[in-house]
Amino acid sequence: MTEVPSYLSPTGQEIVFLLLGAVAVGSALLVVTTRQLVHAALWLVVCFGALAGCYLVLTAEFVAWVQVLIYVGAIVVLLLFGIMLTRAPIGRSADLDSPNRPTAAIVAIATAAVLVTVVVDGFRMAYVPLEPGGGSAGELGASIFRNWVLPFEALSVLLLAALIGAIVLSRTDIRGRD
Amino acid sequence: MHVVYPAVVSALLFSIGVYGVLARRNTILVLMSVELMLNAVNLNLVAFDVWLRDRLHGGQVLTLFVIVIAAAEVGLGLAIILALYRNRQTVDLDRLRSLSDLTDTSGPTDTGPTDTGLTGTGPTDTGLTDADPGNPGSHSPPRDRPPAESRSLPRTLTQPQPQTQTHTETDTRRSRPEPGSEADTRPGDAP
DSSP states (O other), rough: OOSOTTSSOOOHHHHHHHHHHHHHHHHHHHOOOOOOOOHHHHHHHHHHHHHHHHHHTTTOHHHHHHHIIIIIIHHHHHHHHHHTTTOOOOOOOSBBTTTHHHHHHHHHHHHHHHHHHHHHSSSTTTTTTOOOHHHHHHHHHHHHHHHHHHHHHHHHHHHHHHHHHHHHOOOOOOOOOO | BHHHHHHHHHHHHHHHHHHHHBOOOHHHHHHHHHHHHHHHHHHHHHHHHHEEEOOOOOHHHHHHHHHHHHHHHHHHHHHHHHHHHHHHHHHHHHGTTTTSSSSGGGHOOOOTTTGGGGGGTTTTTTTTTOTTOOOOOGGGGGSSSSSHHHHTHHHHHHOOHHHHHHHHHHHHHTTTTHHHHHHHHHHHOOO
């Protein structure tokens, strides 16, 4: 962090990261502005895939593959099932946006302006030379099962609770106590 | 790599997620926007973990935990949305106003001129009478449905005694606007 390279001569890693970031941000914009519900879910796949590529560039391999497995594989499928089960219109529908859309745009632009200003001002001088191997499955597994065992176990209990809760919520033949 | 790049990308993703949560009306789209915000946080965590060379890999481990929690959140959220759709036949956030005051519900909920004629029995009104346990009309729409739907009925309809005399009149009252309100609100939303 002593000598910060110039922003005008980006390395190959930075170019790849910026391209992937542009894809992620663009597809995220399409997720929140498209008029078709199913297309929003599919653009979400593109966004998550580009983010997985960003993690790969940042040498976080294991997080990247977990992102592909869980986000692209499981969460988007769940969202598509939700779209299907609520009998959403498949084609173009005009009522996906609420009337307070200009206010939302103002709030979002203000948030983006504040965050980008603060972040650029704060981390202008920060530089990290990327070295491979820091986020491999072996390193992360050793770290989880050596130092983060208790949160890991608590998370498994939370997942079980969420599973049971989802089953109870979605079954219709479980009755409340009269 | 400059740390600014992932930080800026994640800030932009987060504000896009904020826009989606505030501007979207469909509940599933709001869930997608929440996922975008969680992903922005994940990108930040990974970037700062790599930058600070954490020996415990706290950032990446926390990213994994956030991904797992997001999966649980989506599962529960979709279960809630499906239960909502079963009871109200809509997932529009603007129509779910049963927690708001009675006075300001007339403005944003009526989306068309034909909908105001049905406010006594329309689907937007059923949420308002939830607070009154003695009103049997508040949960009567599942009564007209096929048996697979009406199995959920004793959970929502817990008062047994006034059912017998109000059953017929709620049936006739509900069966009339039920198909009409669905057809009426759709073109009203279009502009």
